[in-house]
Amino acid sequence: MGKGRAPCCAKVGLNKGSWTPEEDMRLIAYIHKYGHPNWRALPKQAGLLRCGKSCRLRWINYLRPDLKRGNFTAEEEETLIKLHNKLGNKWSKIAASLPGRTDNEIKNVWNTHLKKRVAASAGEQKKTGGAKSKKKTTRVDAPVKSASPSSSTTTATTHSSSGDSGEKSNTNKEEPEVDRIEIPVVDLGFDFDMLLDTVPETHCPSVSAPTSPCSSASPPCVVDDNGLLDLPEIDIVPELWSIMDGVDDGTGACTETEQAPCINAAPCPGNGTEASAATTDDGQEWWLEDLERELGLWGPIEDYQYQPNPQAQSGLVGPPSASVDNPVTCYFEAGPEPDACAAALTDIQIDL
């Protein structure tokens, strides 16, 4: 402890709190393309006003492609209870036995539902002599709301990133037991690589030959003036990066690893990112689409009406504006039909 630890984001003026869709997409797009060989350097390279820690957390707990979203199944809960009996609060170890679940999620589920349930169950056993098996007979009386993650047969827990509003109704999963959702490859008409086009060039790793199968459309770090989605460039005072650089290694320049983020290895197998499966052509297609579904990007088009607002302000720095003012937010919130979405996005440039 206290080994000259770097100040966290709060101390150097970086963003904190909830992630905006823009930030999410930026992070997704970046990791999708370059992986995350160095969390600390990632925000800078991706043009994110976040600390590496925050990016890592967001990725691990929310954006990772292999996350199993939705309610815990009865089996998972059973496993969790058993493992907790055995391991205690070793959430990461428990998470290792529950594929697709994060330690954070497991911790939350335990603290909010299972702990009470187990306690209640234990109390009941005491009362009744405790001879009953611990089969999940207490589910019904668990003091949880119907939409709680533990009630696997009810409404799915959602993990929308579109702010915290309206998230409970967006992404219902009918089959929480499914480990992997098989999603047919669909041409979205939207390439995540276009997001990377907006990564500030100076912050871009100099990768000469992106190997991302999804990068067919555009080379990295080239701002396309032809109407590709322009995420707002972040107006970051140079001092901020200086601070971070100073915190990093003092060079301020990309290190070797930063220069060549593990494209081939990306997203860095064995690094806690199980996204390695996504490095294959199919895998990338799969998880991006899966993520889009989870984020509510798929759905009816009726409500999707983007109205460019010239006075719209960037949602990246500062409070996110209403979705109608922000195509990216709109993209996340409205569940646009792919073509329409792409069309809308390509028509729009977000200005600071």
Next chain:
DNA sequence: AATCGTGTCAACCGCGGGACA
């Protein structure tokens, strides 16, 4: 309809451990 209380969960914080120079 408004207010209050509770539950949920994403995100933050601080620390420890391992890797590396």
Next chain:
DNA sequence: GTGTCCCGCGGTTGACACGAT
């Protein structure tokens, strides 16, 4: 052998949603 850096873990918090009154 030592110091530094980064990653990951576990505990905690704050904002939000929703149900009850």
